[in-house]
Amino acid sequence: MGFCSRLGNSAINAQTKESLEQKLWKAANKLRKNIDAVEYKHIVLGLVFLKYISDSFEQLRYQIVAEKHSGRLKCVSEPSKGTEFLIELPVLQKVLAAQLECL
Known part of the structure; x- marks a missing residue:
């Protein structure tokens, strides 16, 4: 759930959005510098x-x-501990199925 949905739409009015937009443009201009x-x-x-x-x-x-x-794809992220990406593949099932077919 995003920040805006937790606050509700009524909490963020046009003035706040305009202020946020101005701050973002100001920050972008600082980062851009003389380019x-x-x-x-x-x-x-x-x-x-x-x-x-x-x-x-x-x-x-x-x-x-x-x-x-x-x-399955899994992503576990904890603040100050980092992020771990897990990819789980059912490799053993295919090996067992192939062995059973040989019997």
Whole structure:
């Protein structure tokens, strides 16, 4: 559940949104510093492309692990402990099934 859904829509009014937008633009301008807008465009487009590739890879990984191999993807994240990604594949089942077919 996102931050906005926990607060409810009535808690975030137009003035707060405008203030947040101004702060975000101010922060972005500080990060951009003296880079010309034409050069900055290439950086932003590169990041958008990276996001697209990342999402495509995530979808393909899910199809391979979950749909093709009946596996599971699991992500465990704890503050100050890090993040752990687990991929579980039922390899033993296929080995046992192959052994049973030989009998």
